Amino acid sequence: MRRLRDVGEHAWIAALARRLAGRPADRRILVGPGDDAAAVRPGRRPLLVTTDALVENVHFRAGWAAPAALGRRAWAVNASDLAAMGGVPRFAVLALEAPPAMRAADLDALVGGFAAAARRDGALLVGGNLAAGPHLAITAAVIGEAPGPVMTRAGARPGDRLYVTGALGATGLAVRRLAAGAAARLPDPPRRVRAGRLLARVASAMIDVSDGLVQDVGQLCRASRVGAEIDLGRLAAAFAACAGEDYELVVAVPPAREPALRRVAPRLGCRITPVGRLLAGRPVVRVRAPDGRVVHAARGGFDHFRR
């Protein structure tokens, strides 16, 4: 079994660059992996840029997911940020921190999973970095384009309805089981690039659910200077209101755009569910039970430094 300390940083990178170079040429790539930087040819649209990381023992533990699944997940958390802006990913760089005893084949599989997931979403892995570290940490930066309006968190108004794509809570549930030592599989995050691009045409504001619905709606509220009310009856479980890492999209839709939303809904590739509404006033998120009681008015969700 070849470990990273057997292969070495430079040999591993050279082998990877050879494999990636063997792929069909793409006229967007002027200089691909293996040089000091990649050179790419963007379109004329505004560029979107984001970065996100998966850190061992923070976002996952060893054994929770196969290396290829971790790679796909590292792609997905970044693609989700672009999707939440209505963007389409184009290029990615991948910075890896890995322990010397890690199997080289596992790092290959991780990068392979990342690159394959990127390609499925229309993007190319064009470069990266590999450093030794005490644990595995996967940091990607992704560059995309906005084919339509750039959809921020800041455009929502009181009276807009809140929708969420797909379903919430599955990842949180798996993490809860895995952390308790039970058998579970960390689900692959949903692919919402297409939905984000289509929803950007009808939304007033959009954000992805990375830290939990209540918390991320709170972010949207602060950026838009509105309040929000979430209907717990619309979620599969109360748990889903605060579970993180679902990477679904939360979309604010003005009443006048509801017909447009209904027209676009069949093409999203996922269901879209109304989960609440935006209110005038302070940026507070209230969660209302089916019987009308406010059951959760505090801040929930994930913060890396406050537990």
Added chain:
Amino acid sequence: MRRLRDVGEHAWIAALARRLAGRPADRRILVGPGDDAAAVRPGRRPLLVTTDALVENVHFRAGWAAPAALGRRAWAVNASDLAAMGGVPRFAVLALEAPPAMRAADLDALVGGFAAAARRDGALLVGGNLAAGPHLAITAAVIGEAPGPVMTRAGARPGDRLYVTGALGATGLAVRRLAAGAAARLPDPPRRVRAGRLLARVASAMIDVSDGLVQDVGQLCRASRVGAEIDLGRLAAAFAACAGEDYELVVAVPPAREPALRRVAPRLGCRITPVGRLLAGRPVVRVRAPDGRVVHAARGGFDHFRR
């Protein structure tokens, strides 16, 4: 003293985004820090994309440099990669892994150092990520433009002369002293964006010295399918041939471009010294002492997984 666990991820990011938003508007920025992704307006030239990381206990140890100097260094290692392509940095994202007990003010200073160094080189910090981790790790991705030719490692020919900007060995010496417990200051990496842009007009190939002159010239040789000979007498110390992290530029210049190099040299902002030449044959780097002996033909320099 406010530590990250007192401030929290989201509050820290919100405060930072407010500070960055207070800066003078730049028409290149459509959406700045604080949303899911940044939206920027590039020029029409090819884009250069790179990523590089500084990991605690790998690239530095606590106390070796002030937080602002670490931030400047994290900028510099990325800017150096763009400079080595003849590129000019434009936009950056910064992904931080930090322990909860870290002082929030130190992380502020780190990001401040990064952003200030980026601005000095004409670039803007447009986004980032903050995750908890067992140690400090600073990963940046930088997007730049190529105002002239995109200069890879691959264009050198036998007979080209090798030059190096500035001086080699200072960082390696400081690291050696610091690791031994002696007093030393980790020097700020040199700023070579201007030199790289000008040298790209006369060079056949270029690379930055991050892992050590011998090793990085070896990379250039493999990409260009040439051999190389380095004159030890041209370096301040034999040590400088293998010391890493100098972030100077190594440039291959064809004989016909020597007059052009002499014309451009006064405008580089640093000295440029001939250190060797490229040869036909296998991509082997020979180091020759002033008396003509080959003193070092093996691979030297830094590999993250092979010591």
